[in-house]
Amino acid sequence: MAAPPARARADYDYLIKLLLIGDSGVGKSCLLLRFSDGSFTTSFITTIGSSKLRSLKVAVGYKITSEGLMDAVSKLPLLEELEVSYCPLSGEALKVIGQSCPNLKTLKKNCEGYKRPRDESDDVSLAIAETMSGLRHLQLFGDRLTDAGLNAILDGCPNLEHLDLRQCFNVNFVGDLEKRCFERIKVVRPPDDSVRDYPFDATVNDVCSSDDDYSDVDIMSEDEFYYDLSEDGSDTSDFDPYDDYDDLLY
Numbered sequence: 001m002a003a004p005p006a007r008a009r010a011d012y013d014y015l016i017k018l019l020l021i022g023d024s025g026v027g028k029s030c031l032l033l034r035f036s037d038g039s040f041t042t043s044f045i046t047t048i049g050s051s052k053l054r055s056l057k058v059a060v061g062y063k064i065t066s067e068g069l070m071d072a073v074s075k076l077p078l079l080e081e082l083e084v085s086y087c088p089l090s091g092e093a094l095k096v097i098g099q100s101c102p103n104l105k106t107l108k109k110n111c112e113g114y115k116r117p118r119d120e121s122d123d124v125s126l127a128i129a130e131t132m133s134g135l136r137h138l139q140l141f142g143d144r145l146t147d148a149g150l151n152a153i154l155d156g157c158p159n160l161e162h163l164d165l166r167q168c169f170n171v172n173f174v175g176d177l178e179k180r181c182f183e184r185i186k187v188v189r190p191p192d193d194s195v196r197d198y199p200f201d202a203t204v205n206d207v208c209s210s211d212d213d214y215s216d217v218d219i220m221s222e223d224e225f226y227y228d229l230s231e232d233g234s235d236t237s238d239f240d241p242y243d244d245y246d247d248l249l250y
Contacts, residue, residue, distance in 0.1 A: 054078055054103075059085035059110075059200075066090045074100035083139075085110035085200065091123025098131025107135055111142035113167025113204045120170050125149030129156030139164035139189075141198065146170045147177055154180060164189040167204060 053076045058064070070093035073082065079101040089109060098104065109124065125145040128138070129152035136159050143165075145153075150171055154160075163181060165171055168191045173181075181188045195202035 052078055055081040057081070057083035057085075057108075058087055059083075060087070064088065066093045069093065070096050073097050077101060078103055080104060081106040083108040083110075086112070089124075091121075091125075091127040094124055095127040095131050098127060103134070104132055105134060106137040107132065108137075108139040108164075109141075109143065110139065110200065111144075113142035113169065113202065119144055120146050122146055122149030122152070125153050129153045133157055133159075135160060137162040140168060142167040144168075144170055147172050150177065150181075154184065160185050162187040165191050166193050166195055166198070167191060167202065 056073065056076065056079060058069070064087045066088040069084065069087065069089055073079065074096055077100060080103050082097070082101070082104060083106075085108070094109075107128065121144040124140070124143055126149060128135070129149075133156055135157045138153070138157065138160060139162075141164060145168055150165070153163075163185050165173070166189050171177075171191050173190045173192075178190070
């Protein structure tokens with residue numbers, strides 16, 4: 001998709017707020033939440049004033065904090081699908097989200113993958129295991145979880161049907177652990193599985209960095225795409241607010 005005109009970029013914040021608080025069908029069902037320029041902040045979510053939202057997908061928001069995202073998402077008790085890509089989201093924040101969103105069925109948390117040696121952390125996986133027992137679809141691309149964290153997820157999320165562990169290189173995906181996953185879960189994507197269908201840049205880095213280091217907008221793939229926020233869980237990925245930009249703003 002071609003870049004929006006200069007006027008569109010200048011009025012970007014206003015457009016998003018209009019979509020969030022508008023009474024039209026567009027305002028209630030969908031929202032562009034993918035900002036390669038980092039203009040998205042959690043204030044956009046808290047402006048919504050709706051607790052009926054069922055699907056929230058956010059990508060590449062380097063002005064977002066883990067605490068801010070936690071506070072915003074915890075106000076959406078009917079949420080069934082959450083996707084957070086290249087935005088900071090700690091295990092503690094996920095725990096609060098899991099406790100606040102009991103209907104959550106899909107969680108996608110995408111990070112940059114790193115080669116060994118790298119830091120290990122099961123904070124995210126333990127939060128998921130403890131508070132998201134109803135999950136059916138879990139994607140943890142590039143996460144730092146270990147075998148212990150994966151076993152905790154398998155214990156705490158008995159209804160999993162799809163598990164994506166691509167580039168989770170701390171997981172020793174062999175033997176009993178591998179067998180347990182494939183016996184219980186319909187679709188399993190191991191750490192070394194193909195990333196051809198992954199929509200972001202899946203380059204594996206040599207040095208591990210903090211989960212907060214998401215200021216590089218080159219994470220996005222060349223084929224830019226939109227993420228959405230919806231009340232009914234419908235697919236709004238083809239929605240392009242710039243198609244009707246003038247009608248929305250003027």
